[in-house]
Amino acid sequence: MNFHLIAALVVFAGVYVAITTELVNKTAAALLGAMLIVVAGVLDQNDAFRAVDWNVIFLLVGMMILTGVAKRTGLFQWLAIKAAKLARGEPVAILVLLSIVTAVVSAVLDNVTTVLIIIPIAILIAVELGTSPVPFVIGLAMASNVGGTATLIGDPPNIMIGSAAGLGFGDFLANTAPVIVVVLGVFALFAALAFRGRLKVTAERKARIMEFDERKAIEDPVLLRRTLAVLALTVAGFMLHGALGLEPATIALGGAALLLVVTRFHDVEGVLAELEWSTILFFFGLFIIVDGLVEVGVMSALSSKLIGATEGHLALTTYVILWASGLLSAVVDNIPFVATMIPLIQDLSASMGAKTVEPLWWALSLGACLGGNGTLIGASANVVSAGLSAKSGHPVSFGEFTKYGALFTVLSLAVVSLYVAVRY
Secondary structure (H helix, E strand, C coil), X not given: CCHXXXXXXXXXXXXXXXXXXXXXXXXXXXXXXHHHHHHXXXXXXXXXHHHCCHHHHHHHHHHHHHHHHHHHHCHHHHHHHHHHHHCCCCHHHHHHHHHHHHHHHHHHCCHHHHHHHHHHHHHHHHHHHCCCCHHHHHHHHHHHHHHHCCCCCCCHHHHHHHHHHCCCHHHHHHHCHHHHHHXXXXXXXXXXXXXXXXXXXXXXXXXHHHCCCHHHHCXXXXXXXXXXHHXXXXXHHHHCHHHHCCCHHHHHHHHHHHHHHHCCCCCHHHHHHCCCHXXXXXXXXXXXXXXXXXXXXXXXXXXXXXHHHHCCCHHHHHHHHHHHHHHHHHHCCHHHHHHHHHHHHHHHHHHHCCCCCHHHHHXXXXXXXXXXXXXXXXXXXXXXXXXXXHHCCCCCCHHHHHHHHHHHHHHHHHHHHHHHHHHC
């Protein structure tokens, strides 16, 4: 093995271990790894900067700005309280309705932001009911991963896949959204059965929830109306981006800029300060590290091994990628996993044809996003939700999350396997 190959493998392995074991902050690990790739000469500085997928970076920035303004309207709090009251204070019904709200919002916005807003409200509702918030935290984290799978912008892996494969918002709606509707229905039933024994409350506690006034959650009605209008325009732009000849990143940044202008938003600096810069810089470093593996030929070798193992059988390759993505994404964060798989499928695309391998992209998307439910560290939304719960005095253990998450991951992957068999 030559020096560059060894360097790329060592850096990638080191960063992966650092991320999965949380020995080092994942952003710090990714940035250090990217720097080492350049210092070792695997990529020069110009190639390293070209390796960064700016469409992904700016799409994330645009959606973070849109969400930062939207959360100041009180819309998400209104939705959560309304769902609790519609359920008449019945905790299992509240969990199911909040899960549906979380999944739908996660499909339009990103799932990490969604749980940051809804989990604290769910914890408050659980405390008022006199029951443990842990089932709500676990259930809503899982629902956010399910909903985020449905669209291009719902989960970071989909943003990465869409950019790499040239797949648009409409492509995801047509291919992943239909099965996610089914999976969400299965999840609602699963959550009701799995958590009902832990969610029993008195009639007096239920009455407390009915006293909540959701109207007080709307802090700025004018800002809300304008925000909803711009969000609707932005989503329409995503759906029509092919006809418009615009990349999703351009639509997201354009929507963010328009929202800041039409709302005459005064706290622009505050919104920009709240951007998840750690996530953005993590992606920056990760793209460079993975491109280093591509440069030294690791990805082409892996694609050859995959074709050899499945003997070029597309259906078998699709199932291998679906289940491998689902199971491995439960063990390691799905973002670096997808970053590793993308160049592998691109290499298969070059040899087998882009249209032929399209089912592989959907298998990767569905497997990686749903596989994130498998364990507490499988997806960023899980880690964020557990952190919020711990801060409120209700820690969620790795084992407790995995007990429910692993079972539902296998169940959801089985549903998706049937869908793939029928659809492709």
